[in-house]
Amino acid sequence: MKELIVSPSILSLDFSRPGEQLDALANSHAQWLHFDVMDGHFVPNLTFGPDILRGFRKALPQKMDVHIMVEDARTYADVFIDAGADVLTFHSEALEDDLDAILSLCAHIRERGVLAGVSICPNTPVEPLLDHLAEMDVLLVMSVEPGFGGQSFMEGMLEKVKKARARIEAQGLSTRIEIDGGINAQTGALAVAAGCDTLVAGSYIFRQDIHAGIDSLLCLR
Numbered sequence: 001m002k003e004l005i006v007s008p009s010i011l012s013l014d015f016s017r018p019g020e021q022l023d024a025l026a027n028s029h030a031q032w033l034h035f036d037v038m039d040g041h042f043v044p045n046l047t048f049g050p051d052i053l054r055g056f057r058k059a060l061p062q063k064m065d066v067h068i069m070v071e072d073a074r075t076y077a078d079v080f081i082d083a084g085a086d087v088l089t090f091h092s093e094a095l096e097d098d099l100d101a102i103l104s105l106c107a108h109i110r111e112r113g114v115l116a117g118v119s120i121c122p123n124t125p126v127e128p129l130l131d132h133l134a135e136m137d138v139l140l141v142m143s144v145e146p147g148f149g150g151q152s153f154m155e156g157m158l159e160k161v162k163k164a165r166a167r168i169e170a171q172g173l174s175t176r177i178e179i180d181g182g183i184n185a186q187t188g189a190l191a192v193a194a195g196c197d198t199l200v201a202g203s204y205i206f207r208q209d210i211h212a213g214i215d216s217l218l219c220l221r
């Protein structure tokens with residue numbers, strides 16, 4: 001498996017003191033920064049636009065791991081690539097789980113020089129993607145219903161991780177398996193044991209000392 005990456009989700013950043021928290025992130029061992037984009041349609045919440053991503057990109061050395069939870073995935077993939085995404089992950093469900101459309105958007109994202117990610121909600125099976133993992137850089141398994149931070153981890157999602165990990169190892173692929181939702185030191189350990197190499201965590205990291213939270217996840221490997 002690849003090196004373990006921790007991607008703190010800025011959805012849980014304390015926006016009453018952003019400067020202090022961004023400084024802590026900038027000096028942390030986190031390699032990616034998870035940037036959740038929500039449009040109020042695909043999920044019942046609204047978050048950040050491209051100007052905010054530009055600001056984070058200037059302020060932080062981390063790679064920008066952008067997770068778009070939007071209906072119009074094609075349009076907003078380009079909008080957030082233009083704004084500085086290093087990893088662009090869209091939802092399979094936003095493209096009605098149409099495999100041709102999913103693979104075509106992955107190819108487009110890669111052509112733009114960005115890592116392409118495909119995310120699946122808890123009710124979406126992983127099987128249709130298993131033969132196509134070489135065509136994406138990241139498989140993002142949601143372990144909560146998308147839309148909000150602070151929810152409980154759905155342990156049943158680890159079956160998807162195990163299936164994808166077995167396929168990645170069998171084929172010698174470099175595709176990452178990222179997990180998002182309810183990750184803390186305990187659930188993170190389960191996720192790593194199941195085959196995840198990329199952990200998103202929001203409330204767990206920002207509700208304690210940021211460096212301690214990140215380091216406690218990085219040492220799971």
Ligand SMILES: O=C(CO)[C@@H](O)[C@H](O)COP(=O)(O)O
Binds near residue numbers: 181183
């Ligand atoms: O995409 C999402 C939620 O839709 C996540 O990235 C959350 O921000 C994770 O937050 P925690 O569950 O770790 O608090």
Ligand SMILES: [Fe+2]
Binds near residue numbers: 034
């Ligand atoms: Fe996310």
